[in-house]
Amino acid sequence: MPHVTVLAFVLVAVAALLVGGGVGLLLGLRSRRPGRTRSRTGGTSRPRDRRDVPTLAELLQRVFRSAGGGTAVLAPSGDVVLANARATELGVVRDGRPDPRAWAACQQVLADGSPCEVDLSPLEYRARRPTAVVATVRPLGDGFTVVEAADTSEVVRLEATRRDFVANVSHELKTPVGAVGLLAEAVLDAADDPVEVHRFASKILRESTRLGSLVTELIALSRLTGAEKLPELAAVDVDDVVEESLARARLSAEAAGIEITVDDPAGLKVDGDRTLLVTALVNLVENAIAYSPPEASVSVTRRLAGAWIEIAVTDRGIGIAPEHQERVFERFFRVDPARSRATGGTGLGLAIVKHVLANHGGEVRLWSRPGTGSTFTMRLPVRGADVPETDTPELPDPAADAGRAGGST
Known part of the structure; x- marks a missing residue:
């Protein structure tokens, strides 16, 4: 009033x-x-x-x-x-x-x-x-x-989130930009040494790629949180989303020595935007690869669960402690900052997944146990189905997923 x-x-x-x-x-x-x-x-x-x-x-x-x-x-x-x-x-x-x-x-x-x-x-x-x-x-x-x-609880929370986001963006942008500047100076100083020039140039390329990925994901996140109108949803084949996502993640898997196993096509369809759904699933697969030990495996499975379609990505990595599981979908939150920076992570991938699913009327769920691994599950409403407001099916277990996933990519 x-x-x-x-x-x-x-x-x-x-x-x-x-x-x-x-x-x-x-x-x-x-x-x-x-x-x-x-x-x-x-x-x-x-x-x-x-x-x-x-x-x-x-x-x-x-x-x-x-x-x-x-x-x-x-x-x-x-x-x-x-x-x-x-x-x-x-x-x-x-x-x-x-x-x-x-x-x-x-x-x-x-x-x-x-x-x-x-x-x-x-x-x-x-x-x-x-x-x-x-x-x-x-x-x-x-x-x-x-x-x-x-x-004013919500206003205070949003203001704190905004301040943290601006501070994190500033820090994340400053790091690769500063690194590129220093490496460029090193190249100039080693102009007469082809070996050193090649080494520093490779680092410049890596940092510029990281910077480009960060800017791209910031734009995607801004789009998903309302700064830009989302495309109209259309019928999307879940099998096509899985196939394209695995194709995009194959190079990362091969470089890390990770085998990706996938179950058989299920013929399921959802109402959505194919590009956004592929982006979300790629982020989950890349995240599983980054946090898996060499020679480990990552499985991707899909199933129909009532009025929901679930796409689960399971790794056998380090797992996530219970106190961190609620925060992994926050922007720039990292369970292991050193590992994320070493693998080139931006800290925005899981936040993008969360917003993609929310914009499709779905959600992302997490099951994890330290030392065992993690399962991230994308849940999307079945095309044309009435989704119940309260639906809490059992989350996938890594051991069960390993049995369901048959072939490898």
Whole structure:
């Protein structure tokens, strides 16, 4: 509710209370006068019982209680005159008394006559919302004040995410750009040594490729998070997505000595964008290759699970600790930063997978056990199927996937 509307309502409500309910009494007296209502046809109907019509004071109370924000009116003594349920939820009022910070702000407002803002966020850590509360305190005159509070937890979280993202992007871009500059200087200094020139030039190529990949994935992520309109979804053959993804990941697998096994075609179809789905699956396969030991295997399987189509990528690598599993889909989060940089990872691949699946009405799930391996599962609605809101099938297990995956690429 806008502040002006709430303030106007509170002014009227307090005035009504201070007058002693005069308006309510007046309406109450009028409500006792029976009257006849004229029908649309010109006749008269039976007397209407005005006792069923709420008084102005009652209507004001209803508006106050249904306000979206936490609103409380405080008397000059600090007593709570009025407070809605939301004010209690946000901590403006506790056990019938105002939060000490809110009361201190009210005293300041009464002293200088100007509205002010006060942070009423919980002092102790809370895993559940609200974690951040901001209130505006305004004078009502005659020593009365109104406190209007709002839950700003989501705003605070998004701002923190934005700051972290900007800081991470700056760092990630600065590293390869700086490396290219230093390597270029090294090439100039070793201009008369072909062997050194070749060595430094190879490093420049590797860093420029990494920089190009980072920029490309940043653009893709920006597109997926709403900066650009997504293409229209069409019928996509899941087998084609798997085939193209494995073809694109084959060079990485061969370079790392990783064997990729895949199950038989399933003939499944989804509504989606083929390019985006291939990008997501390639990211999962490349991630599995990067975190697998040499001579290990990565399996790709697909199956129909109710109203969902699942494409699972399983590795037998180092696995992911439970405390990291919720964060692996965050931008730039790395379980092992040194390993990611060595393999050229940007830290954006799994974030892209998450957003691709979300834009297709699906999700990505993770099963992992340290020392055993990990399974990332892309879940997409079957084409034309009604997807249930609550569906929690058992996640694939690496051992089971190894048995289902037959051939190799």
